[in-house]
Each structure stands twice: as C-alpha cells, then as structure tokens.
Amino acid sequence: MITTLNETTSSAISKKMTEMRETFGATTLGSVLTLIIVATGEDIDAPLEAAVRASHEHPSRVIVVDADTDEPTGLDAEIRVGRDAGAGEIVILRARGETMSSLDTLINPLLLPDSPIVTWWPEDAPSSPVHDVLGSISQRRITDAASSSDPVASLKRLRRGYASGDSDLSWARLTRWRGLVATAYEAPPVGLPQRVTVHGSKKDLTVRLLAAWLALELGVDVKVENTPDAPAGPQAVVLEREDDTVELRRGEGDAVVISLPGDQEDQTVPMPERSLYELLAEELRRLDPDEVYGEALAQAFSKVEDASTFAKDKPEPTDAVSESLEAAAVRAADDVAAHLAEAISARGEAHLVVTGGTIGTATAEALPAAFSEHEVDPEAVHVWWGDERFVDAESEDRNHQAVRTGFLEKIAFASGKLHPIPSTSSGMSLDEAAAWYGQELDRAGGDRPFRTRGEAFFDVLLLGVGPDGHIASLFPRHPSQQLDGASAVAVVDSPKPPPLRISLTWPVLNSSRHVALLAAGEGKAQAVADAHRGIAPWEVPASSVRGLETTTWYLDAAAAGDAAAS
Template sequence: MIIDLPSTTTSQLNRKIVEIRERGGAVALGRVLTLVIAAEDDEQLEASIDAANEASREHPSRVIVVAKGARTAAPRIDGQIRVGGDAGASDVIVLRLYGPLANQGRSAVVPLLLPDTPIVTWWPGRAPAAPAGDQLGQLAQRRITDSAAQSNPIRAIRGRSRTYSEGDTDLAWTRLTNWRAQLVSALDLPPFEPVTSASVTGEADSPSTELLAGWLAEYLRVPVRRVKTTEAEGIVSVSLDRPSGPIELYRPDGRTGTLTQPTQPPRRVGLQRRTTRDCLIEELRNLDPDEVYEAALRGLGKLSPGRSRRGKGTPGDGESGTSAGAPSGGRTTTTTKRR
C-alpha cells in the first residue's frame, strides 16, 4: 500500500502512520533500526528502496528516504508512506524536500526516527567527502557509502582514508568478503610459509581492488603492487608470493575464480559479484566500528604501482606479489568498480 501526502508536515506523517497501524496493523512493529537513505533521483530512490525492502526481511526497520526537489520551488514537503507488500518487513517514508527545505534533511528526519534504536545512514550515490560531518551522517551510528557510484571511484575511496570516522564503511569493501575469505582459507593450507610480496590486478577505476590491496598491505606487512588492467571489470587476480611458489586467485569473467597453489590441485571457487541487497544485509548485521575496513584504508598509502596490463593474460603475467598468511601487511594496488 502506498499513500501520498503532498504538501505535508512531519507531524501529519507521524499521525498517518499511527492511523494505519491502528486501522490495519500493516506497519511492522518489531523494527530493530532506522535506515536513512539519501537519494539523488527517482531511479536511485526506487532501486535503494527495493534493496532496503529485501534487507528488511532480515533486519526489520523503518526506512526514511530523503530526496531533494527543486531548490527554486516554494518550501514544502511531499511525503509518501509505503507499508505492507510495498515495504517488505519495514515501513517506508519518502520525503521530497523543496526550496530552502532541500538542505534541511536532518530537521525533516529527526521527528520520524524510531526511539531507542540504532540509526544507519546510507548514500547509494554521491556521498559527502566526510560522511560523519554531514547533517544526516551526524545522526547515525553507522554510515554507508559506495565509492563505486562516485564520478571518480579511486579518488573517492582514497578520500575516505583521510576522513574516516568510527562507524564509516563502504560497499566497495563489503563486496570483498568472498575474496578475503578465499585468500585466508588458502593460507591455512600447506605449505605453511610466509608471504614475501603480493600483487592485485583489476580495473583501473575499481575501488574494491584498491581496498583489497590495501588490506593485504596492512596485514601482511609485505610489498604489494596494484596492477591496472583492461582485461575485465572489477578485480581480476591476486597473487601472494611464497618461497615454494605463489598462491594465485584468478577471476577473468566476474563470476568464477580459479585458486592455484603449490602442492594443491587447482580449485574453482564462486566469486560472483555481490548485489547491493546482499552487501546492505551484511552491513546491517553488525553496527560496531569496522576496524578491518579502517586498516584497509590505512594500507592504501602502502601500495606501489605495477605495470599495466592490456587484454588477456595469465594470472601472474606482468605482476609481482606479496606475502600473505592471514593478511598482515604488504604493498598492493587494486581496482574494482563493481568488485
């Protein structure tokens, strides 16, 4: 059910939600958080609501979407309430702010927040340079950005390393979960040798590649090279050098990777690019500060550039590696727009 309330106020929106609940019990009551979404346009607004609705089946929540209307218009708020099948396991409130109110998102959101629950702010598109200093970011315990959605993804993720505050995270990092799990598990297999160097190869403007390299550099404490390629989108390969031979994880098609290492037969592993829905669900599971993400951001300053690759190639061509065990340092360069 979708209810439009043009030229409304936050008080009228609150009263309408209570009325809906009392009349039909359609609004979810077991909500565990408030998710504030800063949307830029209608396409992004609908896509982010769809992802939030799917995530709400695991994390019932109140979703407040803040969209900016024409700044030259008279000040007003156009509201919309979505419940039932149009809101997953949440209730969704859409606020479109016009005129001078377009810059007053915090004032419009505060009266609609759920009491005594955590607040998460998500920018699915363009995000402020310092999320913790933004008026919507100041409300939140957790602030989610997506560097891959910025006009310059690499500049954006490196900017996050300068403005990081506890509670910040980025979906470019969340997309790496499967890569990190495969690399750590490979280091748990014989031969148990230290990693001496590493390299990460990926698309030139892939922030996930950068973060994967930074993570290896920070935790492996070895030289890591970031190699740019036009071979495929996102991350293409990771090589961890050890005395007996490298561990190589190679994914040329964005779906399936091949893991090779000395004394072990090659293994095919699933490395499908993760959806926004899956990444959002993961981020909402744990609202504590992400210290590993913070460390990966620190590692960006330790990367060294590798020789760029064009076209097809084998995992180790034109690259040198770093050592890995359970990440602990190193220098690497990465690029992955969609991971």
C-alpha cells in the same frame, strides 16, 4: 498500502503513520533500526528495492530523503506499509527548496525511538559523512564511492573525512575475495609470502582496498599490476613464497580458480557478482564500527597529499603594494567587487569569504563603494566567514561584528545569503558549531570542490595575515592544521586569544578562484617575507593558500618591506 501526503509536515506524517499502523498492523514493533537513504540521483527504485529485501533480514523503518533545492519550498511524502514495504515501513520525503536547511528537524520525529540509525548514500556522498547533518546522528554511515562520477577521487575524499562507523560498499564487495585469499593462504604449508601482487585496474576501488588489506595483514609490500581494461573487481592475487606460489585468478564466467602448492588440479569456486541487496544486508548485520575497513582505507591512500598540495600547481602570487593601509584596502575592495561582478555575470551568483583584523575590516568598509562602482547585485552574493572566535554573539572579538557595521548593514543582501559562523549564544558546543558550519558549506554545493584539487566554490577569499604568518585560525605548528577531513574545524588553545575558535580547513581555503591576502604594518613584514619564500603550511600558513585563477598580496609599504609601491 501506499498513502501520499502533499504540502505536509513531519508531525502530520508521523500522525498518519500511526493511523496506518493501527489499521494495517503494528509492523514496526519488531523493527530493529532506522535506515535513512539519501537519494542524490534520479533513480531511487534500486536502493528502495534493496532496502525492502534487506528488511526481511533486518526489519527497519526506511526513510528516503529525495531532495530538490531548486523547487519552491515545500514537503510531500509517500508512506508505504504492508507488502509494499517489506518487513517494515517506508517513508519517502520529497523535500523542496528551503526545507532542506532544516533536515534534522524534519527527520527527528520520524526516527524509531531507542533504535540504531544507519544513513546510506547510494550515490554521491559527503566527503565527511560524520559531519553531515544526517550522518552526525547515525551509528553507521554507508557510502558507495563506486557509484560516483569519479570513484577514486570520491574514496580519497572519504579517507580524509573518515570516522569510526563509516563504511563503503566497495569493502562489502570484497568480502568473498578476502575469505578465499585467507583460506588459500592458510592451506599447508603455511609460509609468509615474500611478494604479493594484485591484478586489476588501479581505478577499481576493490583492487586498491584488497591490496591495502593484504599489506596490512601480511606486513609486506603489495604490488598492483594494472590492467586498465579489466572487468570490475580483482582479476588475480599471487602470493609468492620462498619455495612455492599461491594463486587465485578469475576464471570463466563467475568463477575464481585457486592454484595451491601440492595440488595436482586447480580448485574452481563460484563467485557471482553480489547484488545491491546482498551488499546492504551485509552492512546491516553489524552495527558496530568496522575498524578493519578504516585501516584498509587509510592504507590504500596512505600517501594522500599533505596540506601543501592543496596550494600547489596554481598561478604564482602577485603583489599589489600601496603607500598606506587605507589605500591597500580600497585597492583590494575594488578588485573584489570586479571579481564578484564577473562571477555573477558568468554563473548568476557569487560567493565571498570575509575576514576580520584591521586591514580586513578596512577592506570590508571599502566594499559598499566598490559594489556600487562595479554594479554588483548584492542579492546575488553569498557572504561566508573564513574563521570566527567562539564567543558571545555581541562580543567585539567576533569577526562578524568587525564587518557588520561598515559592510553588512550598508548593503541590502538577500535573505539567506549571509552565513555567519555560530557563536556561544547559539547553544551549540564548539565542536557542534564547527560541524554545523561545515555542513552548511557542503550543503551549499562546495563538498566536491572542497575535496578535489582544481575545482573552486568561492569566488573571492579574503584573508588577513598575522605577524606569525597565520591565516583564518590556522596557526604555525598548531594541531588544528592537520584536521582537514571536515570543511570547518574546532580550534582549541589558540596561540592568540580568545582560545576557542572555528576555522575553515586547508582544502576549503584553497577552493577559491581568487585569493586576496591582506597585510599592513611593519609588524607583518617578516611574515610576508617568509610566505614569499615558498609553500610551507606547517611553519607559515599564509604561504599555503592559493587561488585557482589569481592570488594577490595587498600590502602597504611597511608590510611590503623592500618592495616598491606600485
């Protein structure tokens, strides 16, 4: 039975589901979990079919979120029960426009009470699933990096944002390989291999994860013998011991051939490609965290770049030195407006990140005149914050307050284009507020640029520089620097009061086309000089944010030190 509801609400959907359950049978009484499928591609049939088949093993309420942010705001729904839904029921939500901004409110009334929640992204997934609005309410979060446009880059991003409870179908694709290798290794005579080689394409995620798992389990270095044109999956595993060799290799068709010491004949084991249903069903069998996957993922990308690499291989910074703080602020504002006008002309909208501090506030106050001079359409500009003090909404300590009077209230920004960081008045905890802001950024379209070098989301990023060289709320030698998995991070024990803050992270700060670093006064001269010596994020955070196109230091003569005014 299939029922369609147009221009509906979550409460109306819930009511209709109750009616259908009473009419066609209480199919959900035996359901053991809620499975949320986030449809990021055009085809939802394959994931739905897999979920329906898996429901016979794991009775579930399946909620499919099929979103289109470009359409007018609204919500349609399709409810399936009976034979059309397997051993459970299915709700397909077609959310449009601004409906996506309240996705958690939309989903909550439809969740099975007191049951585990699993969220599955069959294609493109957020880089930090646990910080996603749906991932944050889920016990398990399933991704499939192999289905993305760049599988290796996607899995690298997932490694940075990994949290206990995450898993990827690439790992489930390896289950049979891992079982065969373990069985072959334990066949007598058992001995620790001196060399291990995995054959296959380095672009294949299962090859990388298998090599990582073997390195962890055996405690030896594992070499990946790259065969770029190989079919999907590992092609061979060779364990070389002191006196013999164990080898598993792909044979004809779907078989794996195993060669063991002392055996006169090889063993052939069938290993057909696993269907999407089989992979999903395996993931749903265990709802506790798969810590072995987490360890293998970390091992596979153990050399993931440190913070400095986000700034490398970009144009070198230039200095714009003025006689006074006021002149430096006006100069910065003029360049900011020019960049925003260019962005709007090229892409139809622009994203600006503002900052607080003395020169940051002065720059914001100079922006209205610069907007007018360069004919910047404010309705096409999104405004974000690089960091914020986690205090009351009306506190003068907030960066939002610093730029509100001189900038925000003098320009007619469009509804929904201002994105302030939550305050304590929001009712959220510090961690919740940081996660929420990160989700807002990712939802706005920055998730991939924030995790991919060479891509940008922001058009202009304004950053004030502290006397110690800090930018945003990333301070020298502070642990918050190392938390780059999410887009925004909670900062505690800030060296500068107030102690609780929220800051954008390294990959996000380095996802701007143009970066404007602002410093004024003799007290900033040493930090400016230190930052000019080279990229060193741990010691001098201001040295490690670069724009994809330009990075400019806007300085007054005192902060510039020996630099001449120009």
